[in-house]
Every structure is written in C-alpha cells, then in structure tokens.
Amino acid sequence: MRIVIVDRDPAFLAPLVRDLEREGFEVTVAENISGVLSFIKTNSLHFLVADSNLLVDHSLGADVHRQSPLTRLIVLASRPSLLGMIEAISCGITDYLSRHPDSFGQLVDTILDERDRLMRWQYAILSETLGRGDKGEEKA
Numbered sequence: 001m002r003i004v005i006v007d008r009d010p011a012f013l014a015p016l017v018r019d020l021e022r023e024g025f026e027v028t029v030a031e032n033i034s035g036v037l038s039f040i041k042t043n044s045l046h047f048l049v050a051d052s053n054l055l056v057d058h059s060l061g062a063d064v065h066r067q068s069p070l071t072r073l074i075v076l077a078s079r080p081s082l083l084g085m086i087e088a089i090s091c092g093i094t095d096y097l098s099r100h101p102d103s104f105g106q107l108v109d110t111i112l113d114e115r116d117r118l119m120r121w122q123y124a125i126l127s128e129t130l131g132r133g134d135k136g137e138e139k140a
Contacts, residue, residue, distance in 0.1 A: 001024070001025050001026070001046040001047070001115055001118075002025070002026045002028070002043065002044060002045050002046050002047075003020060003025045003026070003027050003028070003045075003046060003047040003048070003049065003111070004027075004028045004029075004030055004036055004039060004040075004045055004047070004048050004049070005017070005027065005028070005029050005030070005048075005049045005050075006029075006030045006031070006032065006033060006035075006036055006048070006049070006050040006051060007029070007049075007050075007051045007076075008031055008051070009051075012099075012101075012104075013029055015104070016049075016104070016107070016108070017029065019108050020108070020111065023112060023115075025047075025111075025115075033050065036048060036050075036064070037063055037064070037067070040064065040067045040068045040071070041067060044068065045064075045068050045071045046070075046071065046072065046115070046118070047071065047072050047073075047074065047111060047114070047115075048064060048071055048072070048073050048074070049074045049075075049076065049107070049111075050073070050074070050075055050076070051075075051076050051078075051099060052075050052076060052077040052078065052084070052088075052099070053078060072094045072095070072114050073093045073094045073095070074093070074094060074095040074096075074097060074107070074110065074111070075088050075093045075095070075096050075097070076097055076098070076099035076107065077096060077097070077098060077099055078099045078100075080096065080097070080098050084096065094114075095110055097110065
C-alpha cells in the first residue's frame, strides 16, 4: 500500500516513515500539496497524511477525491478544534487527528486499522466474485 506524507518536520517524519515502512507501506514524503496532486495523476495512493499548517484550505479533500476517490485523507492539526474537524470532514478529509507527539501512536494505529479494513473489504469482494464464478461454472 502506498502512503504520502506532507510534512516538513524531520523529527516527526523519521519515526513515522520507519514505522510505516516496517508495516509494509511504500512511503513518499512531500513538502507541499501541489507535489501530491501531480503525484496522484500517475500513481495510485491509499493514504495521504498532511500537516494542517501546510494546507491553504481544505479543498485538498475534493481535489484528491476527484483524482483518487478511494484515498483516505488524514489531516494532522497542531491545535485541533471542533470547528477545524467539522470543516475538514465536510471537505472530504477522512480523519482529523492531533499532531502532538503523544498522539503519534494514534496516527499509526488509525492507518493500520484502516489498512486492515481495506484488506478485509478487498478479500470479501474477491471471495464473492470467485464464489459467483464457481457457481456459474457449475450451472454451465
């Protein structure tokens, strides 16, 4: 699975990239949103994690979903607020989490839980499709 992280803080990025690569993710780091939008024109993307300080506005959700509708978007806010969360989610952001160092585990857990959910969903669709194929062959 591919994940792009938009952040400029090496102290935050190093352990996050290390943990996600250890979990089997292909991790790309971007310094700005415009780089992400050009990246997804030619690459599939499962997750996008962006520092809220690097967002001009929350149009990122709509822009990403136009090009990659199944991408999960996670915004990290230094000072999370209810208003910020409502605005982010209403604009297509999947998760709105604190960027505080104490919340690092929550970010990784959110990504891993979502990865597992996506894998179960893909497995269920594949199993159902193969099950139909077997039944169709029996009738023929």
